[in-house]
Amino acid sequence: MNRRVARLRAVQTLYQLSLVASIEVEQAIENTLSNEEEPNEFYHALVYGTLEKRDEIDGYLSGHLKGYTIDRLGHVDRAIARMSLYEMLYIEDIEMNISLNEAIELAKAFGGQDAGRFMNGVLSNAYDGALKNKK
Structure with a gap:
């Protein structure tokens, strides 16, 4: 499983977990x-890391959703945004621009061109805000 596929599967897993409250993480992964x-280490890091840091990530995202709350985002957009911001902030061996471009491509694949632009703006601003908070 390459990183692009791992990102896609991680978004699908996080999406599933957001829809079905009673499902366990391992079952969502299997589904x-x-x-x-076969899931690889990167895929597991994206899923479990995003879940572990979700509240922190949501705080960064919420501050940069103009006219939206995190709960108003669609399930897919929310899964992409959370996972991508997790990757941008916590996985050090990947350049931020690569993570951002992958998020934009995922958003466009699921929601079209406008979704890609929306994701670019939200993630760029949330990433900058997170870095300022960490200083």
């Missing part, structure tokens, strides 16, 4: 993977 796919 997301195709028969031949």
